[in-house]
Amino acid sequence: MKNLLTSVCLTLSLVSPLALAEQVNLYSARKEALIKPLLDKFTQQTGISVNLVTGKADNLITRLKSEGRFSPADLLLTTDVGRLYRAKQQGLTQVISSSDKADAIPVNFRDTEGHWLGLSLRARPIMIANNRKVDGDVASLEDLATDTWKGRVCIRSSSNIYNQSMVAAMLSQVGEEQTQNWANRFVKNFARPPQGGDRDQIKAVAAGQCDVAIANTYYLAGMLSSEDETQIAQAKAVKVIWPNQADRGSHVNISGVALAKNAPNKAAARKLIDFLLTEESQAWYANTNHEYPVLPNVEWSPLLQSFGQFKAESVVLSQLGELNPLSVRVMDKAGWK
Numbered sequence: 001m002k003n004l005l006t007s008v009c010l011t012l013s014l015v016s017p018l019a020l021a022e023q024v025n026l027y028s029a030r031k032e033a034l035i036k037p038l039l040d041k042f043t044q045q046t047g048i049s050v051n052l053v054t055g056k057a058d059n060l061i062t063r064l065k066s067e068g069r070f071s072p073a074d075l076l077l078t079t080d081v082g083r084l085y086r087a088k089q090q091g092l093t094q095v096i097s098s099s100d101k102a103d104a105i106p107v108n109f110r111d112t113e114g115h116w117l118g119l120s121l122r123a124r125p126i127m128i129a130n131n132r133k134v135d136g137d138v139a140s141l142e143d144l145a146t147d148t149w150k151g152r153v154c155i156r157s158s159s160n161i162y163n164q165s166m167v168a169a170m171l172s173q174v175g176e177e178q179t180q181n182w183a184n185r186f187v188k189n190f191a192r193p194p195q196g197g198d199r200d201q202i203k204a205v206a207a208g209q210c211d212v213a214i215a216n217t218y219y220l221a222g223m224l225s226s227e228d229e230t231q232i233a234q235a236k237a238v239k240v241i242w243p244n245q246a247d248r249g250s251h252v253n254i255s256g257v258a259l260a261k262n263a264p265n266k267a268a269a270r271k272l273i274d275f276l277l278t279e280e281s282q283a284w285y286a287n288t289n290h291e292y293p294v295l296p297n298v299e300w301s302p303l304l305q306s307f308g309q310f311k312a313e314s315v316v317l318s319q320l321g322e323l324n325p326l327s328v329r330v331m332d333k334a335g336w337k
């Protein structure tokens with residue numbers, strides 16, 4: 001009995017200081033400036049402090065793995081579904097209990113077993129020169145692989161996860177043979193060996209080095225709302241074309257969050273997830289990061305609206321993770337550097 005009492009007292013004395021200060025440990029691949037203001041608001045509203053660890057997604061996953069069951073991480077936030085899938089495959093995540101907010105996310109934007117869910121959508125359309133006359137029509141990714149576009153396409157390297165996910169999405173919808181044929185011809189249309197990031201592709205179109213590029217819309221939006229006149233002019237030199245509107249829809253990815261396998265602060269983590277899914281937070285994503293809300297009922301910012309409405313692919317995003325290795329092989333085979 002005495003032993004039991006001692007251990008109860010000991011447990012209480014260990015638990016109470018922690019219970020006073022509720023906290024969440026967030027491992028984030030999203031840059032601090034693009035998430036911190038939202039986390040501060042969460043802390044203000046709930047009193048729950050958020051300890052933010054930022055880093056590259058793969059490094060955070062390695063860290064989670066090496067920390068094992070002693071990991072302090074509650075949540076892993078990434079900007080591509082491929083990484084969420086990878087974390088789950090490595091046994092580093094667990095089921096997020098359902099909530100009204102999480103259930104409102106379209107099913108293709110969350111893990112079928114509930115280990116991760118999307119927080120915002122990132123669209124990757126075609127951007128075409130708007131500062132000069134451009135010959136040829138383009139309405140699909142397939143069009144960009146026809147002879148019309150020979151030597152006129154700019155896109156970044158195949159080592160980039162956005163391209164890997166885009167090709168994986170194609171694989172999941174049209175199959176390997178068709179995707180390989182597409183990639184073989186698409187690569188032949190490149191204006192230059194892949195280099196730089198998405199913004200560099202937009203700049204190359206503006207400069208006339210190529211006529212079309214593929215890039216995520218938030219880069220274009222970021223340039224348009226920058227204070228740098230040159231960037232604004234470069235962004236204005238292109239316009240968005242939503243590909244594949246007549247068939248499968250345009251490629252989208254998510255930024256999302258997974259619940260860490262050994263999350264020590266599960267209840268607080270759950271509260272943070274729901275906070276990130278409030279209408280206010282969703283609107284913040286659209287206004288600040290220029291990403292699309294993952295919840296269908298949230299209004300888009302005027303800038304996003306200016307790019308036009310579009311039909312998104314309805315591919316189940318976990319397949320992008322599954323098909324990632326094949327996607328890399330297909331691009332490799334096509335000679336996509």
Ligand code: FE
Nearest residue numbers: 079198216219
């Ligand atoms: Fe990015």
